[in-house]
Amino acid sequence: MSSNHDSLAIRMGGESGEGIVTIGEVFVRVAARSGLEVFTFRTYPAEIMGGHVVYQARIGRDRVLSDGDEIDALVALNEEAYEKHIGELRPGGTLIYDSGTVHPPDDGHDHYPVPVTEISQQLDFSRGKNLVMVGALVGLHGLPMERAAEVVTSRLGKYEALLPKNLESLTRGLNHVREHFIDRLPPQLDPPPGETPERLIMTGNQAAALGALAAGCRFYSGYPITPATGLMEFMAQNLPPLGGKVVQTEDEIAAITMAMGASFAGAKAMTATSGPGFALMVEALGHASMTEVPLVVVDVQRAGPSTGMPTKTAQADLFMALYAGNDEAPRLVLAPDSVEDCFYRMIDAFNLAEAYQMPVVVLSDQAMSARVETIPDIDLSSIKLVDRLKPEPNESDNGGYRRYELTESGVSPMAIPGMPGMFYTAEGLEHSEKGAPDYTPEMHRAMTEKRHRKVDAARQLIQRLPVSDRWGDPKAEIGIMGWGSSKGAVREAMERVEASKIRVEAFYTRSLIPMPDELVRSFLKGKRAIIVPELNYRGMFANVLEHRYSREIVHNGIRIIHLPKYDGLPFRPVDICRAVHRAAIELMDGVFKEWEPGC
Amino acid sequence: MSSNHDSLAIRMGGESGEGIVTIGEVFVRVAARSGLEVFTFRTYPAEIMGGHVVYQARIGRDRVLSDGDEIDALVALNEEAYEKHIGELRPGGTLIYDSGTVHPPDDGHDHYPVPVTEISQQLDFSRGKNLVMVGALVGLHGLPMERAAEVVTSRLGKYEALLPKNLESLTRGLNHVREHFIDRLPPQLDPPPGETPERLIMTGNQAAALGALAAGCRFYSGYPITPATGLMEFMAQNLPPLGGKVVQTEDEIAAITMAMGASFAGAKAMTATSGPGFALMVEALGHASMTEVPLVVVDVQRAGPSTGMPTKTAQADLFMALYAGNDEAPRLVLAPDSVEDCFYRMIDAFNLAEAYQMPVVVLSDQAMSARVETIPDIDLSSIKLVDRLKPEPNESDNGGYRRYELTESGVSPMAIPGMPGMFYTAEGLEHSEKGAPDYTPEMHRAMTEKRHRKVDAARQLIQRLPVSDRWGDPKAEIGIMGWGSSKGAVREAMERVEASKIRVEAFYTRSLIPMPDELVRSFLKGKRAIIVPELNYRGMFANVLEHRYSREIVHNGIRIIHLPKYDGLPFRPVDICRAVHRAAIELMDGVFKEWEPGC
Amino acid sequence: MITTKVNLKTKDLKSEVKPIWCPGCGDYGVLNSVFRTIIDLKLDPSHVAVVSGIGCSGRFPAFVNAYGFHGVHGRALPLATGVKLANPDLTVFVVGGDGDAFSIGAGHLPHAARRNVDLTYVVMDNSIYGLTKGQPSPTSPVDVAVDSMQRHKGRRKGMAGMLRLAQADKPVNPIALALGYDASFVARGFSGQPRVLNEILKTAVLHSGFSFVQVISPCTTFYNTYDLWRETAEPLPEEHDASDRAAAFQLALEPGRRYTGIFYRHERPSFEDQVARLVAEPTDAAAPAAISGLLEQFRR
Amino acid sequence: MITTKVNLKTKDLKSEVKPIWCPGCGDYGVLNSVFRTIIDLKLDPSHVAVVSGIGCSGRFPAFVNAYGFHGVHGRALPLATGVKLANPDLTVFVVGGDGDAFSIGAGHLPHAARRNVDLTYVVMDNSIYGLTKGQPSPTSPVDVAVDSMQRHKGRRKGMAGMLRLAQADKPVNPIALALGYDASFVARGFSGQPRVLNEILKTAVLHSGFSFVQVISPCTTFYNTYDLWRETAEPLPEEHDASDRAAAFQLALEPGRRYTGIFYRHERPSFEDQVARLVAEPTDAAAPAAISGLLEQFRR
Numbered sequence A, B: 001m002s003s004n005h006d007s008l009a010i011r012m013g014g015e016s017g018e019g020i021v022t023i024g025e026v027f028v029r030v031a032a033r034s035g036l037e038v039f040t041f042r043t044y045p046a047e048i049m050g051g052h053v054v055y056q057a058r059i060g061r062d063r064v065l066s067d068g069d070e071i072d073a074l075v076a077l078n079e080e081a082y083e084k085h086i087g088e089l090r091p092g093g094t095l096i097y098d099s100g101t102v103h104p105p106d107d108g109h110d111h112y113p114v115p116v117t118e119i120s121q122q123l124d125f126s127r128g129k130n131l132v133m134v135g136a137l138v139g140l141h142g143l144p145m146e147r148a149a150e151v152v153t154s155r156l157g158k159y160e161a162l163l164p165k166n167l168e169s170l171t172r173g174l175n176h177v178r179e180h181f182i183d184r185l186p187p188q189l190d191p192p193p194g195e196t197p198e199r200l201i202m203t204g205n206q207a208a209a210l211g212a213l214a215a216g217c218r219f220y221s222g223y224p225i226t227p228a229t230g231l232m233e234f235m236a237q238n239l240p241p242l243g244g245k246v247v248q249t250e251d252e253i254a255a256i257t258m259a260m261g262a263s264f265a266g267a268k269a270m271t272a273t274s275g276p277g278f279a280l281m282v283e284a285l286g287h288a289s290m291t292e293v294p295l296v297v298v299d300v301q302r303a304g305p306s307t308g309m310p311t312k313t314a315q316a317d318l319f320m321a322l323y324a325g326n327d328e329a330p331r332l333v334l335a336p337d338s339v340e341d342c343f344y345r346m347i348d349a350f351n352l353a354e355a356y357q358m359p360v361v362v363l364s365d366q367a368m369s370a371r372v373e374t375i376p377d378i379d380l381s382s383i384k385l386v387d388r389l390k391p392e393p394n395e396s397d398n399g400g401y402r403r404y405e406l407t408e409s410g411v412s413p414m415a416i417p418g419m420p421g422m423f424y425t426a427e428g429l430e431h432s433e434k435g436a437p438d439y440t441p442e443m444h445r446a447m448t449e450k451r452h453r454k455v456d457a458a459r460q461l462i463q464r465l466p467v468s469d470r471w472g473d474p475k476a477e478i479g480i481m482g483w484g485s486s487k488g489a490v491r492e493a494m495e496r497v498e499a500s501k502i503r504v505e506a507f508y509t510r511s512l513i514p515m516p517d518e519l520v521r522s523f524l525k526g527k528r529a530i531i532v533p534e535l536n537y538r539g540m541f542a543n544v545l546e547h548r549y550s551r552e553i554v555h556n557g558i559r560i561i562h563l564p565k566y567d568g569l570p571f572r573p574v575d576i577c578r579a580v581h582r583a584a585i586e587l588m589d590g591v592f593k594e595w596e597p598g599c
Numbered sequence C, D: 001m002i003t004t005k006v007n008l009k010t011k012d013l014k015s016e017v018k019p020i021w022c023p024g025c026g027d028y029g030v031l032n033s034v035f036r037t038i039i040d041l042k043l044d045p046s047h048v049a050v051v052s053g054i055g056c057s058g059r060f061p062a063f064v065n066a067y068g069f070h071g072v073h074g075r076a077l078p079l080a081t082g083v084k085l086a087n088p089d090l091t092v093f094v095v096g097g098d099g100d101a102f103s104i105g106a107g108h109l110p111h112a113a114r115r116n117v118d119l120t121y122v123v124m125d126n127s128i129y130g131l132t133k134g135q136p137s138p139t140s141p142v143d144v145a146v147d148s149m150q151r152h153k154g155r156r157k158g159m160a161g162m163l164r165l166a167q168a169d170k171p172v173n174p175i176a177l178a179l180g181y182d183a184s185f186v187a188r189g190f191s192g193q194p195r196v197l198n199e200i201l202k203t204a205v206l207h208s209g210f211s212f213v214q215v216i217s218p219c220t221t222f223y224n225t226y227d228l229w230r231e232t233a234e235p236l237p238e239e240h241d242a243s244d245r246a247a248a249f250q251l252a253l254e255p256g257r258r259y260t261g262i263f264y265r266h267e268r269p270s271f272e273d274q275v276a277r278l279v280a281e282p283t284d285a286a287a288p289a290a291i292s293g294l295l296e297q298f299r300r
């Protein structure tokens, strides 16, 4: 039986990307349709086509928050997959394999051979191999055949002629395991009783794109780059039918400037990219800040530096998002922390861009962008949209309009071309209230302050939005602070740690500029150690905390414990558990023992 | 008499850039040749040609370190100049003007009318107007006529036919003031007695370019941008005769990548730009870091953001230099703090780039790049150059060479194309020791650490180089910390503050990555308040200090006092004095009074 | 193209901001021609947007009483493409220098051309970098050093080095370039010939698609080529068939000839029209129905 | 050009790194042709540098036993220009895809061409973005959506949207483009015709100056055009005079014709030679005498 009855991590490995991915994609949808929650992970081969691929599906009765620590089941489609991954299969775990190609030794695991190759040969339909395996997985995990048939029909239905053979393959796989293993099925995950809650199943890139659409985005310009391409492709498919425009530009500089032009002309506009592309956008980002053009820029972070590892994950563009630009170009920076959150943060991003007329950077990451998660249903009616402040049209007031009026909040009414008599030039040089170039020391001071004032205004607002999460034991002396997609692993770790009686509390922020200062300060009260898990080497967020809250941190003797990870992979709960235990040992003079798996 | 007998600040203002600048440039050279020290400042008109221009020359018996606080003399060539600047002339200051065009009221200043227009008409040589005024300035300040004639001959000598008329104009100006004002000359600055020390007179851009040449730079690629253009133009003039190559590229991305190509092929290579151009280089900078190519990038900072104010100064690209890049791309960052220092820091920059095979960013700024300073003679023989580590050629070892060998210091031998048998590909993807693409978690960890290890190695070295300066009263509780060209104003302010019995000590670093941590920590001991003057809004260096030394700062209750300035102009000593006095009042419970000019 | 019934005068189109150009700069002529074009075509200034990059010429938008966007260096074309796509009712002028167009912005021109966005791109070509004070540009002839040493006033030592090095670079031929890109309207004007220029600009604005207009706009301060162009500019041969791209290319290469006029034009659907074909009618911002339809696809 | 007396074999030129390309990818053919060129011209691999950008094709340098620089996306040309200028003894190949060359790198091509740096630029044109999995490139024909829907295997929903939108973009014509830039050597090869390609590459390397070689290198995974080119590629008409740029342009525009061969060549001094003329003999690194001479000019 699984060490955790509520979830199972199933890893599938084999040659040829498409096959494995099909098995995984179909299987998780069957699981989801059967009332389970899913959370996936996959790797990408070095070769363009073919090459070894892993698709991992964690399925659970309750929401699954991370990839977990170890795997409960391994699905090996070839010997390589067995060799590569058997070491990570938990003791007594489930081994499922194509008995035609894999010949495992007696290794102490529960073996489930499935004659995938043989069955497909019998059917004279080698393309159906994947579905034989899906059938076997469905059968072994006790999922309903009808759900599986539905998924296959809806996903592969367009090849109508092949559908009967596909369904037959599925059935044969299922029947095989029912016949042979009915008396020794691997750990089962019964869907929770009662009505199955509404769930959507999608990737982070899809959630972000849907959020943009719901936020009113009507212009998208972008340049392909892994792992942000999916977002562009989604927009290309779905924005035009809404009357929006999508352009694949010649490069990232064109992408961001084209979006700026569209925004200037009145559209809610965005671009999305990954680190190398974001680096190219730095000059224009400053221009958007200076000209006060609303703009949303998504950076789906990947591991670097430079071209780096395009298919691996990291949280290491934080400094670039916060600070890059010549001189000081205020921007806002948000970071969704789950697939679901990608949707809502995009709504916030567009709203903030419009409200404060400035660029908003949204930091996603490769792992979150590409994984499939089941997420709660979205209530579109609860979404409130914000539009930019516009001047009262006043045709007779020709020449009186002040685009960059120095207001208390820093926000000035923005005319849209086409409005009669509100002429102005969006100006990248330092400028007067009317937008005319002006280099006087007084004006530069005033405009610098105006631009920064908008961030202060946003800071006020942000305290009242759901931009941070605090959970755990409020009396804890050990805290965990972080941002972005590591949150799921932290949530899961917290549950385990709490079970081991260590008190711990966590704080995650989804807004990095502005920081929700009051909430952070109140969290810091009473803490003695703060663990900051980050997918980067130098601890960027830890740096931000240490600078910004240095007084609280040092006065109260809080130890900031960097927990850096820079290997291209997401955090596992165990990484967090270990760090908490280590902190607990140090703080409590050895009352707690070093963490061991299982705690 | 001047309130400061050791230096005089003379401001010249008028229409038409060229005229005023010629007067200023000739006059400061005459002063320098006469044994005085000079330090200039100028403004640029909004118009491309013509428009109001200021050229300010501060001349002194000892080294002049800043523009000073107020002006001792105003030279007005038109009414506008009088109107604009008379308010800043110190009470009882000197007013020199063209009596043909300016008609000042009786304003309490010492008036010196010079019939410039009339004299040039008499000579029927209106182009000589500028020299008439130079002659008058030379005469009024008691500088030797022979020096003036020498300067005019060497600077304008190429128009040989006009030389007699030019010299005649000069003489007539001089004679006029000798005749009319001999009994009431304005404050004089006698050159210090004894032998005149050797001095060079140049701008920061020239000093940096000369430093690059002396450091062995043999490839320069760049794209014009104010205020870095002067550096490129100097290289275009002077690098080819040394056998080096200069290319004006199509943009800044080409500039930096071309320099990288040249460096890969074995040349010491550099580019220079200003903020907007630097922003475009961010992607390639990361590439240089990843491929470990030695490279020097100069950023002559200008006031921004975006196109901003190209002819105004700032120190606001610090964050971009420190942090910009996708993921973590280690680089070193130096900041010269005077025109002289521009020369030496460029030597360091090339040496560090070669030693650690990584990009080195040098942060200059508009004010420093464009001003003329007298600097001590340069002893070329004292300069030590470093060359990159190369592998032992080993033709038979084909395939054994490991370009990215994991060494203790992080530095690996770098082959140069042309070396037999040392083939490798400089790789922007994460790579193995041999340079082959490698995305394994272990390799990414190892290579990330290797790249950062080089910064640690440089940190050791830097403590032993003259990369920081500490001066003032070591027992002081008030400290000043900073970087870059504000140092001169701080030096001058310190002298005055010390005279007023307030104890103060200063620390300036010329290395921002790595920071000379030990030296900073030792400086912080015993301090209660640290003033951080910076030409930016949010206090970037203060942020670095607060993060990096948060323990020392908060434990010892040190107050970090941001002294931001964001108006496009350099610091004046008075700005620093005021801040010190304010700090002293607060620390000492009001023992000291608010600062007043003259203290 | 949205027009007005009001009879505009030049003074209505002049903004409060006074041009910073040097006396005699060719850019004044271009500004006047753009005014003339707006007046003659009765364009409604509220529906005119002028987009530029950086350079002396890039300062242009601020001088016009219309909507303007002063972009960063070299990015005028993508910026303007965004403006036009988001609001196809606008008449969009893109203006800028030869450095902006052919040097730092050179990567955008082929794409604006092939997309055939309905923009009128006026490249104010002075064969020099004006704003940064006299470095060679991609259209500087190889003898620019000699030429401009003799002519320009603001001679500086360092620049001489720059200009000398420029002798290693063959200049680009903007007309040949634009023809290589298949821009659907390719013309050359000269700011010293306002009548011809006005005609070209009007035709360019009326052309539905991307119009590339190289305007010789001499820099009186750093590289004065007024005399050269006044003396040698000539209209394209009357018999030239402007629909023949290869013939236009041949004329563009003719050594020593300085033609003005329309080298090439060819109507094909504009980008906006093509995109519009592929796009539904705009829905209102929230479009909850459409979005919730999309969400359905993701229901488990 | 530094040559060797050793008789090289292909295996000497193959590096330890195994190509990551899909079976049948056109890039294998190009790699073999480059090996052949090095062997036939007896180039010394120690004096060969292969510089690339990003793309499937951009992985090229790692597969060759020579010096290599895998640049960032679109910057192969300036990178290679730096290599060649700093070390003119090297024979420099620049390799990369159509996206790298004509999209993100489009701003560098006109300048490498006009400078006439002695580089051999091999654009491996598959009319698609291979590495990012099938988006349209600047050379994708407008019917790429239809075409590649029928042919390629890796069909994905989102990409279909991308490809459909590409119908609004007219493709660039690389040969016309290069002629517009006045590249001094302009040719087209096809990786499915190794004999012709070898000849072109050899001539290109021997050409002193910038050689632009468009090589049709089909992407078997996302946009397989092997059959199309195998069936319709034809040599340039024998009577074509390769020194006639306008004639070459005309041939480049001929609708429906898929010519391979050398469209244009014209020897003019290379950038390195021009720069060398303007530059003194290299002095040693410190060059204290020269520097102190310079310092003298600044003595007060």
Ligand SMILES: Cc1ncc(C[n+]2csc(CCOP(=O)(O)OP(=O)(O)O)c2C)c(N)n1
Residues within 6 Å of the ligand: B223, B224, B225, B226, B252, B276, B277, B280, B307, C054, C055, C056, C057, C058, C072, C073, C096, C097, C098, C099, C100, C101, C124, C126, C128, C129, C130, C131, C132, C137
């Ligand atoms: C990214 C960037 N690089 C460089 C500059 C500096 N710069 C301003 S204008 C200009 C070139 C001007 O030449 P051109 O485009 O021909 O315009 P002109 O001034 O001649 O009208 C340059 C290089 C800049 N503003 N931004």
Ligand SMILES: Cc1ncc(C[n+]2csc(CCOP(=O)(O)OP(=O)(O)O)c2C)c(N)n1
Residues within 6 Å of the ligand: A223, A224, A225, A226, A252, A276, A277, A280, A307, D054, D055, D056, D057, D058, D072, D073, D096, D097, D098, D099, D100, D101, D124, D126, D128, D129, D130, D131, D132, D137
């Ligand atoms: C700055 C940047 N933007 C985008 C990418 C993503 N990217 C990698 S290769 C590529 C295009 C590949 O197409 P092509 O140049 O035609 O080469 P091919 O793969 O077809 O050989 C793109 C967009 C990147 N690596 N860097």
Ligand code: SF4
Residues within 6 Å of the ligand: B048, B049, C020, C021, C022, C024, C025, C026, C027, C056, C057, C126, C130, C131, C218, C219, C220, C221, C222
């Ligand atoms: S410098 Fe030349 S281009 Fe610029 S405004 Fe003056 S004349 Fe015109």
Ligand code: SF4
Residues within 6 Å of the ligand: A048, A049, D020, D021, D022, D024, D025, D026, D027, D056, D057, D126, D130, D131, D218, D219, D220, D221, D222
């Ligand atoms: S995806 Fe296409 S271009 Fe890339 S390796 Fe495969 S076949 Fe070649």
Ligand SMILES: [Mg+2]
Residues within 6 Å of the ligand: C055, C097, C098, C099, C124, C125, C126, C127, C128, C129, C130, C137
């Ligand atoms: Mg120009």
Ligand SMILES: [Mg+2]
Residues within 6 Å of the ligand: D055, D097, D098, D099, D124, D125, D126, D127, D128, D129, D130, D137
């Ligand atoms: Mg391609």
